[in-house]
Amino acid sequence: MSELLGVNVAQGGVVALVTLFVLFIYLGRLVPRSVVDDVRKDRDDRLQELVSERDSWREAFRESEAARVEAQSQVGELLELSRTADHVLRSLRGEVPGDAMDRSVAAPPS
Numbered sequence: 001m002s003e004l005l006g007v008n009v010a011q012g013g014v015v016a017l018v019t020l021f022v023l024f025i026y027l028g029r030l031v032p033r034s035v036v037d038d039v040r041k042d043r044d045d046r047l048q049e050l051v052s053e054r055d056s057w058r059e060a061f062r063e064s065e066a067a068r069v070e071a072q073s074q075v076g077e078l079l080e081l082s083r084t085a086d087h088v089l090r091s092l093r094g095e096v097p098g099d100a101m102d103r104s105v106a107a108p109p110s
Contacts, residue, residue, distance in 0.1 A: 024030035 021030065
């Protein structure tokens with residue numbers, strides 16, 4: 001490891017160190033602390049935004065599910081009411097056999 005990019009670091013001295021630092025800065029391996037702090041702050045802000053968006057979607061899903069369950073129970077109640085209304089209307093028209101309103105069944109002799 002005494003050679004770096006074809007240059008012997010031990011013989012270069014200060015010039016080799018300065019060149020190495022300039023090369024690291026140029027390649028992006030060495031950045032000022034303020035840049036790192038800015039990148040971290042941006043990352044933390046984006047992460048917080050994503051967490052709040054996730055939480056709002058989660059709450060919307062819960063509300064939607066509660067509304068769906070309530071609507072489903074109401075549909076069941078309405079279906080039962082429509083069956084009852086259908087049965088009543090059919091019995092009034094005499095379409096339901098064995099019903100008290102059914103005129104097709106002869107009354108037993110008294």
